[in-house]
Amino acid sequence: xxxxxxxxxxxxxxxxxxxxxxxxxxxxxxxxxxxxxxxxxxxxxxxxxxxxxxxxxxxxxxxxxxxxxxxxxxxxxxxxxxxxxxxxxxxxxxxxxxxxxxxxxxxxxxxxxxxxxxxxxxxxxxxxxxxxxxxxxxxxxxxxxxxxxxxxxxxxxxxxxxxxxxxxxxxxxxxxxxxxxxxxxxxxxxxxxxxxxxxxxxxxxxxxxxxxxxxxxxxxxxxxxxxxxxxxxxxxxxxxxx
Amino acid sequence: xxxxxxxxxxxxxxxxxxxxxxxxxxxxxxxxxxxxxxxxxxxxxxxxxxxxxxxxxxxxxxxxxxxxxxxxxxxxxxxxxxxxxxxxxxxxxxxxxxxxxxxxxxxxxxxxxxxxxxxxxxxxxxxxxxxxxxxxxxxxxxxxxxxxxxxxxxxxxxxxxxxxxxxxxxxxxxxxxxxxxxxxxxxxxxxxxxxxxxxxxxxxxxxxxxxxxxxxxxxxxxxxxxxxxxxxxxxxxxxxxxxxxxxxxxxxxxxxxxxxxxxxxxxxxxxxxxxxxxxxxxxxxxxxxxxxxxxxxxxxxxxxxxxxxxxxxxxxxxxxxxxxxxxxxxxxxxxxxxxxxxxxxxxxxxxxxxxxxxxxxxxxxxxxxxxxxxxxxxxxxxxxxxxxxxxxxxxxxxxxxxxxxxxxxxxxxxxxxxxxxxxxxxxxxxxxxxx
Numbered sequence: 001x002x003x004x005x006x007x008x009x010x011x012x013x014x015x016x017x018x019x020x021x022x023x024x025x026x027x028x029x030x031x032x033x034x035x036x037x038x039x040x041x042x043x044x045x046x047x048x049x050x051x052x053x054x055x056x057x058x059x060x061x062x063x064x065x066x067x068x069x070x071x072x073x074x075x076x077x078x079x080x081x082x083x084x085x086x087x088x089x090x091x092x093x094x095x096x097x098x099x100x101x102x103x104x105x106x107x108x109x110x111x112x113x114x115x116x117x118x119x120x121x122x123x124x125x126x127x128x129x130x131x132x133x134x135x136x137x138x139x140x141x142x143x144x145x146x147x148x149x150x151x152x153x154x155x156x157x158x159x160x161x162x163x164x165x166x167x168x169x170x171x172x173x174x175x176x177x178x179x180x181x182x183x184x185x186x187x188x189x190x191x192x193x194x195x196x197x198x199x200x201x202x203x204x205x206x207x208x209x210x211x212x213x214x215x216x217x218x219x220x221x222x223x224x225x226x227x228x229x230x231x232x233x234x235x236x237x238x239x240x241x242x
Numbered sequence: 243x244x245x246x247x248x249x250x251x252x253x254x255x256x257x258x259x260x261x262x263x264x265x266x267x268x269x270x271x272x273x274x275x276x277x278x279x280x281x282x283x284x285x286x287x288x289x290x291x292x293x294x295x296x297x298x299x300x301x302x303x304x305x306x307x308x309x310x311x312x313x314x315x316x317x318x319x320x321x322x323x324x325x326x327x328x329x330x331x332x333x334x335x336x337x338x339x340x341x342x343x344x345x346x347x348x349x350x351x352x353x354x355x356x357x358x359x360x361x362x363x364x365x366x367x368x369x370x371x372x373x374x375x376x377x378x379x380x381x382x383x384x385x386x387x388x389x390x391x392x393x394x395x396x397x398x399x400x401x402x403x404x405x406x407x408x409x410x411x412x413x414x415x416x417x418x419x420x421x422x423x424x425x426x427x428x429x430x431x432x433x434x435x436x437x438x439x440x441x442x443x444x445x446x447x448x449x450x451x452x453x454x455x456x457x458x459x460x461x462x463x464x465x466x467x468x469x470x471x472x473x474x475x476x477x478x479x480x481x482x483x484x485x486x487x488x489x490x491x492x493x494x495x496x497x498x499x500x501x502x503x504x505x506x507x508x509x510x511x512x513x514x515x516x517x518x519x520x521x522x523x524x525x526x527x528x529x530x531x532x533x534x535x536x537x538x539x540x541x542x543x544x545x546x547x548x549x550x551x552x553x554x555x556x557x558x559x560x561x562x563x564x565x566x567x568x569x570x571x572x573x574x575x576x577x578x579x580x581x582x583x584x585x586x587x588x589x590x591x592x593x594x595x596x597x598x599x600x601x602x603x604x605x606x607x608x609x610x611x612x613x614x615x616x617x618x619x620x621x622x623x624x625x626x627x628x629x630x631x632x633x634x635x636x637x638x639x640x641x642x643x644x645x646x647x648x649x650x651x652x653x654x655x656x657x658x659x660x661x662x663x664x665x666x667x668x669x670x671x672x673x674x675x676x677x
Contacts, residue, residue: 042488082577086539087484094485126382128372131481178289178618178656179383207573207596208653213619 032067039071040078042091044098051099061103065144068096072142076227086135089226093138100141115146117237120162121172122150124183129176132206136172136226143230156190163196169240170233173219175206181213188218201236205229262457264524266328270459270647271527274566276588276611278644282637282675285329286615286650286664288318291383291657293335302375305335305360305384308445315449323456326668326675330458333654334446335359337371337386338533340467340508341476344501345408347508354442356465356512360384361441365434367418370476383656391416392477394486397493400477404500412477460523464513466532466560466567467505468553469498474536483536487544498552506559516564529568529591530560538573550581561589571597579605588645595652603640611645618653621663629663633670641675648675 031054038047054064075092078084084092119140123133130152140147148166150158159171171191173184184204191197202219205226214222220236223229269279288296294304297314304310315332322331336357343356355362358371369389374382391412392400400407414421419431450460473494474480486494509530516526532553540549557567568591571578575597582592583606593613594602602612615621616632624632633648640646650667 044488085541087487087536087544088541090481090484091488128378128385128387134481177383177385178622178653179291179658181619181622182656182658208618210617210619212617212624216619216623 032063035064035067036071036074039067039092039095039099040074042088042095044091044095047095048098048102051102055102055106059106061106064099064103065107068099068142069144072096072139072230076139076143076225076230079227080225080231084227089135089139090131093135096142097138100138116144116234117169117240118146118148118166119170119172119233120148120150120159120166120168121174122154122159123152123174123176124180124187125153125155126183127175127177127180128152130174132176132226133172133174136174136205136229139226139230140233143234145233156187159187160190160194160196163191163200168200169237171200171202172229172233173202173204173217175204175208178208180206181208181217184209184213184217184219192218201233203229203232259455259457263454263459266457267459267525269328270461271525273645273647274461274527274529274568274591274611276608276645278677281677282641282646282648282671283328284648284650284667284671284675285327286331286667287333287654288331288659289383289654289656290335291381292655292659293318293332295657296661300374300380301383302360302373302380305373306364306375308361308441311335311445312448312452316452319453319456319458322664322668323458324668326671328458330449330453330456331664332449334449335384336362337384338475339368339370340465340472341408341412343465343508343512344467344472344504345405345413347504347511350511352439353465353512354439355435359438359442361438362435365419365431365438367431369416369418386475388475388479389416390477390479390482394478394482394490394493397486397490397497401493401496401500404497404504416476459525461525462514462519462523462528463568464509464528464530464560464565466509466530466556468532468534468536468549469501469505469556470494470549470552471533471535472501472505473497480536480539484539487540487548491548495548498548502552502555505556509556509560509565510563513560513563513565526564528565530565532557532567532569534570534572537571538575538578542578545578545581554584557585557590561586566591568593571595574598576601582606582610585610591647593649593652597652599636599640608643608645611647612640613647613649615649615651615667618651618655621651621667622655622659624663626660626662626666629666630670633667634674637670637674641677644677 031050035047035050038050051064075084079089121133121137123130137147137149148162150162173187175184188202203221204214204217204219205223209222209224221232269283272279273283291301293314294301297317299310304314311334315330318331336359339355339358343353346352358368360373363371363373370386372378372385372387374380374384414423420428422428453460474483478486513528513530516528519528520526536549560567570593572595575594579602587609590610591613592610599614616636620632621629637648648671
């Protein structure tokens with residue numbers, strides 16, 4: 001809930017800022033706020049310029065990582081409230097990805113930083129669509145998750161193998177086609193049968209999922225909304241750490 | 243709920259097929275054009291994997307064998323030829339191929355290629371689609387994947403001469419067999435495509451005749467498309483267009499403008515005159531099909547500027563020609579419903595995938611005629627009782643003041659569907675569908 005309050009406050013702040021003409025601004029914006037504002041306004045050119053300058057100056061990626069996290073949170077929130085649409089998420093995802101790629105080389109030289117949790121995700125067997133999944137991947141990475149993307153048309157056995165190898169907190173099953181619901185159910189059943197169900201939370205997402213599909217599949221949560229999905233996952237990892 | 247399949251069938255037995263046909267046709271004509279029939283017409287559109295499973299064959303066998311099309315259509319038609327079902331529950335197995343209908347719009351004999359079927363895919367080896375028994379295992383559902391076959395820097399070329407760009411640059415990139423446009427390979431592929439087009443037409447005629455004999459009416463359907471979707475689906479990928487709208491807005495807008503006349507030509511050349519339709523099918527209602535893809539994924543500002551104006555122009559053009567646009571509003575169109583009020587009253591049939599139909603009725607009233615149904619997860623996996631109840635509630639809530647076709651669900655039910663749930667809907671229509 002802390003995250004929610006924070007992002008509300010930030011949103012409000014950004015709204016006030018956006019109403020002010022730059023000449024009338026009394027307090028100069030910090031790099032963080034400037035970057036955050038550019039990302040949330042989907043101003044790609046400006047966001048990349050600020051990020052590039054900041055990296056030249058400070059060489060420290062952590063401040064920027066934090067901004068990306070906040071940005072992903074605000075963007076998700078806006079989508080949930082109906083202020084943002086899929087095309088906005090795709091643009092935001094692209095900006096987040098571009099900045100993450102700028103930061104990546106610097107992160108490798110830093111001591112290993114801590115992820116908020118580990119997610120394995122894939123489009124289930126029989127379905128080879130990945131636009132929705134890719135949106136979730138870029139938003140989850142920006143929100144601080146370590147994401148292992150298994151790709152498309154992933155058979156249940158491959159999910160099981162990945163659970164054994166990576167020991168994730170969360171498994172994300174994605175799919176666009178109607179048949180993906182059946183495939184999600186098969187995947188959850190195989191995870192159950194191999195005795196791994198208690199070790200992971202399972203969330204399903206995609207155009208055809210809803211409450212009744214979630215029950216049928218045997219997942220812990222469902223979403224058609226990447227932002228809401230990230231929020232659910234953040235709450236799960238928070239709960240787990242308690 | 244007590245009434246079973248057998249009893250429903252017996253009710254129909256008293257009518258001759260041609261009387262049934264007339265009754266069903268009038269019912270649908272009224273619902274498509276805004277009248278109040280005796281009851282809400284009902285049918286469902288089974289997904290390709292459900293069609294195949296029900297006919298007892300693999301999806302691959304279904305998709306690549308013309309005889310299987312006829313057998314499958316007849317199987318569904320015979321089993322569901324009951325009071326309560328008004329259109330043949332069948333849709334030919336094909337994926338998006340509108341780019342061909344646009345590229346070859348001057349040659350209407352090629353219009354069958356509007357949908358890429360398995361056979362057309364074999365002839366052309368297009369890179370947009372993936373098929374069971376080819377790139378996918380035999381029981382997979384065919385899938386449209388698209389691809390990036392044009393770079394952002396090429397919008398200029400598309401704008402300068404769209405038809406030339408599509409035929410000389412885009413098709414060679416996206417269609418393996420046409421990679422060298424004047425090569426023997428390309429010529430052979432087009433000859434094969436021509437032969438398969440003939441087979442397609444013959445197959446659809448056979449299905450039409452079978453359908454007629456069973457007492458199911460036929461409504462001729464031509465093809466429209468949203469100009470921006472043509473770019474998203476066949477040239478840049480939907481995600482590519484979403485970025486282009488912000489990075490190259492002027493070029494994208496101009497591209498939709500130059501594609502609009504090509505789509506209008508495809509509409510004109512893919513339809514038949516109302517007089518001919520009356521002669522062939524006994525109805526002056528000629529439908530034009532639009533599937534909308536980027537629609538609700540765009541924020542309203544971009545929708546209003548880049549998607550809606552050119553789409554609206556093509557829809558109004560079809561109305562001016564006397565046709566009835568049958569527009570598939572894909573995704574959840576609820577936040578955009580009010581735009582539909584800008585279309586001429588009573589002239590459009592709006593089929594909703596996931597939009598809240600009650601809300602649609604509330605906002606749109608009788609401005610458009612609507613189609614859709616209950617959530618597909620309930621239709622496929624819910625209990626028979628739940629399906630009956632949901633269907634009845636929906637019918638009661640939105641059937642007034644007419645102009646409604648109940649399609650079971652806005653999404654085609656897939657292979658895992660419990661067939662008894664389709665029968666529950668038949669019963670719901672009979673109980674709650676009468677005006």
